Amino acid sequence: MSLGKKYKRITISKLIQEYISLTGFENPSKALYTSVKELVDNSLDACEEARVLPEIFIRILEVDPDKRIFNILVWDNGSGVPAFNVPFAFGSMLYGSKYTTKQTRGVFGIGIKNVILYGQMTAHYPTTVISSSDGRNIYYFELLMEVSENKPHIISCKRYVANFAWRGTLVSVFIKGNYRNARHRILEYLKNTAIANPHAHIVFIDPHGVVYEFKRGISEVPEPPKETVYHPHGVDLEQLKEIILHSRSKDMISFLMDNFQRIGRKRAIEILRKAGIPESLNPKKLTISQRKALLDAFRHVRFERPQSGHLSPIGDHILYEGIRKELLPEFIAVSARKPSSYRGHAFIVECALAYGGEIKPKDSFKIIRYANKVPLLHSLSEDVSKKVVDEIKWSRYGVPMQAPIVIVTHVCSDKLPYRTLCKEYIADIPEIHQEIKLALLECARKLKLYLSKKKRRASFLKRKAILEKYLSKIAFFASELAEREPPEYSSLIEKLEAEAIGKEGRVEKEANSS
Template sequence: MAQVTFEEISASDFFYRNRDIAGFTNPTRAIFAAIRELVENSLDAAESLKIPPEIYVRLSFEGEASRETQIYKLRVEDNGCGVPPRHIPSAFGQVLFGSKYKLKQQRGTFGLGGKMAILYGQITTHQPATIISSTGMSRIYMYRLMIDIQRNRPIILDRKVFLNKEGWRGTVVEFSLEGDYLRAMPKILEYFKQTAMVNPYANITFVDPKGRLYKFIRATTVMPDPPKETLPHPYGVDVELLQRLIQVTPYNNMLEFLKNHFHRVGEITARKFLEFSDISPSKNPKRLSHEEIVRLMHMLKKFKEFLPPDASCLSPLGEELLKTGVLKELKPEFVAVHQRKPATYAGHPFIVEVAIAYGGEIPQKGGILIYRFANRIPLLYDEASDVSVKVINEMNWRRYKVTPDMPIAIVVHICSTKVPYKTVGKEFIADRPEVRREIANGLREVARQLQHFLTRREHVDRERKRLGVFSKYLPKIAEFSTKLAGKEKPPDIEKLLRSVRRFGVEGI
């Protein structure tokens, strides 16, 4: 009989062996994923202080790695909140260590992406990462570090402290990695364009390996309100979460436990639920058996009188900012935007925002251009699997006067405390019925506005042709009529033409 060997591996070792699931599937995807993860961390850091982000990204060529890949140095700088010095080594050198485990709308989900980028760079180049950060206080801290993959701990190679004479605040991350920029370039540039579209208050600068400068200038300094932390909703809990809450609760009775650990559960609702579940309000939650915890979880999902989640914890972009971003990057002739009212799935609040743009500089590609976003993250891969694309493809667009040859772009943005991604790589959104319904309703609203615009434009075109006919033949008719009447002065046709313009083209 063959001997079976069991071993325990660390989180960093797991992702070292399975980096594909985090989006680092090949040198092309890896260089894109590294840039994306660090830029999104920078955006979150600036938005946490509600200051317009200033982000600088530079990718420098360092040498050939193989016939198809090269070694690059990636540097990302921001003006965000900075990282407290005691947390810098773990924040960048320990997988699954971070500030993104509370229930709050944010770009990052797993505390994983930035560390995976550094880990990928270490695996492919065997070089350390350099981290420079300050929270705006009197010191700037610089670390050179690597990740101990087996122990999932940072290895600090060097640490320096500098006086912060100019009061700088922010973070700089720099490391080397293997990649294929030539193949990744279209996606990287598209990523920056779409990031600028859905973050129109950010200045983003990118310098590529050939020294080409790409600048995406902010169109506004207005920013959405930052998201707020919230408690879990009863409909969204599972047994594991209940066990964790019970372990940390300072309360010794079920009534206070429910009131203080769950979203929108007050005294009256908690008492009704405990009566419904046949649980004593005075029972100590720490004395619940495993079977009782499982039953509690099922009863929480069955109880129908919990209030729906409050979406005030969310930070949607807003119709004005979305419109500003679309106009800035797509430069269309027409744009309509619509923000849906808050909805929920599995106890998690979410808001859908949609926009439709027509004409202008939108290219005619024989199909609708689709831009997908989640918590202001552009989703560029696995488009066919995304719920937004499925809804768009299922709609009867001819009903709204839209044909495949028209220059049309659609933007779908979903914000939530828990976006229903299908993969760790955050590439597409799962087909949840509640999410699908909100996307479909939002699209119908903006499609009706586009239909109204196209109808008006058809009317304008008809009136313009009609005016052209009048302008061409009225002078001749006036001339012949004057001769037939035996008069010398023809009638004033300008008054008639002005009325046609007023009730025709100019009246639309």
């Protein structure tokens, strides 16, 4: 019986090729959208790495209308990929530069390879990668992926020495797509990207030759995230094993101090005493039960919250500016929370609420979600943000569900709890849920304040119109009767106005500075 079973090994590329719907390529329209998203996310990461203002150019061409084959070209001015790394970085899954403890948009090291894999499954043209990481030597690669071996297959490779300075990467890939159905999603993705990255300049030329330009709103480069070491609460037995493997410490005290956040000499001694481990022990000699005792001791010690220097939040004024330039609302409230943590991983939540202006009322609030600055467009109903929005009693804040409101949420962390390989939504982790809720309630309170001020203002303006109409007459007749000059009553109205509602424009500014 057992002979009938065929045990075999496959590569990750083969698994994904067989179940391409795992990675967001379940039909030609979704595939076109996902491809653009993966390429642009990569470009933005490369620009952050290079600390430059992103200049991203995207072009989609329909090269074979009969078979619906499209060419996607994305060009950036980012850090470039060193020539030596190009073949594997583009042609082999689970190889890349994103396996760090700092926040990046890409994390799994499979996104761009999925695009190339889907391309060769459906169009079978080689992918072209042109890159320069030093601004002088430009490398040109044409490559395919060897799925059964998860290795790149290089078709051709050339080196040019440029007589101009260009650093960055250009990727050109052919895939089967459907632009008519994907158009809406691609534009939504680019618009939402522009909101969260107002320092980027993005130009997109679609297959009909229509040019969409997302202009730069601010010209400061966000502070890039730094690498960090683990927080003691974020470590499991497997990670501990790896930290020990790479550590050069000769004794346990320096091992703890060098490899973990928030551990000084005093605390290290306390932990080792709790765990019953000698201070002078070489960490490589820890037994399995000692490792378990160490993690137990971690759990019974109170540490400060994880550091957040490796995170890169959008920033409240950048988020405000992005929303202002792309959504043109009447009112914006932004709430940026302090770093928090779940299971030892730091995370930061930023939320915003935009009301009125160019925003049109709908059946329910529109929710724009970001994870590590990347817009999430699918599986809304499973996402933690949607669950929070549904939980809040909005009527308490004077807004019906049909109000013209857009909610923006951003969660960033070095370890986001994604639920799918195409990072479509993040899991409903209690700590993240709570932070989003607090941020949105703060925005809701600001909105309530604004709306009540607006109401008061409207009712005052009505009274003011009546006052102005009759005050002039009263003043005129009173001065006639008293045979004196008519008094200056306009300052009186201004004073009343200031008392009742504050100067015009104050509300917007307050929201800005929050």
